[in-house]
Amino acid sequence: MSSITVAAHAKINLTLYVGNKRSDGYHDIDSIMHQIVLSDEITVSADDSLRLTVAEGTAPAGEDNLMWTAARRFLDAASLTKGLSMILKKRIPSPAGMGGGSADAAAVLLAANEVYDHPLSQDELLSLAAGLGADVPFCLAGGCARCQGIGEKMTPVTPWHGLPLVIVRPDISVSTGAAYAQIDASSHKRPDTTEQMVQALEEKNISLLSASLMNHFEEGLFPQEDELARTSEALSRFGRPFQMTGSGSAFFLIADDLKEARHIAETISREHSAWYTAVTETL
Numbered sequence: 073m074s075s076i077t078v079a080a081h082a083k084i085n086l087t088l089y090v091g092n093k094r095s096d097g098y099h100d101i102d103s104i105m106h107q108i109v110l111s112d113e114i115t116v117s118a119d120d121s122l123r124l125t126v127a128e129g130t131a132p133a134g135e136d137n138l139m140w141t142a143a144r145r146f147l148d149a150a151s152l153t154k155g156l157s158m159i160l161k162k163r164i165p166s167p168a169g170m171g172g173g174s175a176d177a178a179a180v181l182l183a184a185n186e187v188y189d190h191p192l193s194q195d196e197l198l199s200l201a202a203g204l205g206a207d208v209p210f211c212l213a214g215g216c217a218r219c220q221g222i223g224e225k226m227t228p229v230t231p232w233h234g235l236p237l238v239i240v241r242p243d244i245s246v247s248t249g250a251a252y253a254q255i256d257a258s259s260h261k262r263p264d265t266t267e268q269m270v271q272a273l274e275e276k277n278i279s280l281l282s283a284s285l286m287n288h289f290e291e292g293l294f295p296q297e298d299e300l301a302r303t304s305e306a307l308s309r310f311g312r313p314f315q316m317t318g319s320g321s322a323f324f325l326i327a328d329d330l331k332e333a334r335h336i337a338e339t340i341s342r343e344h345s346a347w348y349t350a351v352t353e354t355l
């Protein structure tokens with residue numbers, strides 16, 4: 073196969089417990105990540121050199137894009153003296169806590185392996201993924217998983233397909249590194265509800281899922297970033313479960329059905345025209 077087009081799906085964190093800082097500067101986490109339908113589109117073709125075109129939306133060009141690093145490391149690991157031509161249609165908001173760059177990098181690893189007839193095993197791809205970023209192994213494995221360690225220790229969890237979601241991203245960016253540092257500075261720790269969330273997903277129990285939503289970053293970031301607190305307030309009036317995803321600044325709200333999701337998204341976008349809003353579903 074000389075060319076392939078794939079979807080690079082965004083993720084949401086249904087739970088995100090942040091543990092202590094480790095000696096390597098990273099933090100152990102306990103998080104249920106779920107892929108969602110919202111995705112970037114990536115076309116990867118065999119070529120003599122490495123090229124990247126951003127054909128839609130906004131993302132770093134060339135070497136600053138994680139896709140470039142993923143492609144370079146794939147070619148080196150597979151001992152290929154060839155290149156790859158990559159076209160990105162960027163649709164996932166960024167940065168947002170939705171793992172867009174990680175999803176793109178994982179998609180490049182999988183697509184490049186297809187294009188060059190599987191020179192690397194799944195374990196070799198996972199090891200390349202772990203070297204690219206904490207969320208990349210999950211994006212490579214996909215579905216729904218409990219992610220521990222810094223995200224690389226994954227246990228598959230029963231996904232809940234088709235939960236209707238409204239995604240809202242206020243017009244601010246949060247630095248992931250700064251968000252982790254903020255957690256170190258705060259003494260409050262919410263209890264870890266990840267076990268409970270696994271049970272909620274297995275039972276498809278929306279009340280238990282709603283009660284188990286938890287993101288440690290909210291505690292430290294909301295008092296610091298007015299716009300995040302404002303987004304939380306704007307979402308609270310719909311009476312549906314919602315939460316910030318990852319280190320922000322996007323939120324997800326779980327609607328009863330797609331019709332309600334569209335109504336909520338329209339209402340928010342009318343009142344906050346600078347905010348990104350989208351309707352999607354869990355994958």
Ligand SMILES: C[C@@](CO)(OP(=O)(O)O)[C@H](O)COP(=O)(O)OP(=O)(O)OC[C@H]1O[C@@H](n2ccc(N)nc2=O)[C@H](O)[C@@H]1O
Nearest residue numbers: 097098099169170171205206207222248249252318319320
């Ligand atoms: C917070 C989470 C939750 O899913 O997602 P996002 O908000 O980025 O989507 C992840 O842990 C983000 O993973 P990822 O975005 O891949 O992080 P990286 O680029 O590897 O790390 C950026 C910086 O965040 C800090 N970091 C990251 C992961 C981790 N477990 N502990 C950390 O302390 C480190 O300071 C690191 O230098």
Ligand SMILES: Nc1ncnc2c1ncn2[C@@H]1O[C@H](COP(=O)(O)OP(=O)(O)O)[C@@H](O)[C@H]1O
Nearest residue numbers: 131137138166167168169170171172173174176
């Ligand atoms: N393919 C990519 N898509 C988006 N951002 C990318 C990509 N490659 C590198 N980046 C860089 O990564 C940063 C984090 O982006 P992103 O992965 O979307 O964040 P998050 O994980 O918080 O959703 C961006 O600000 C950008 O500089």
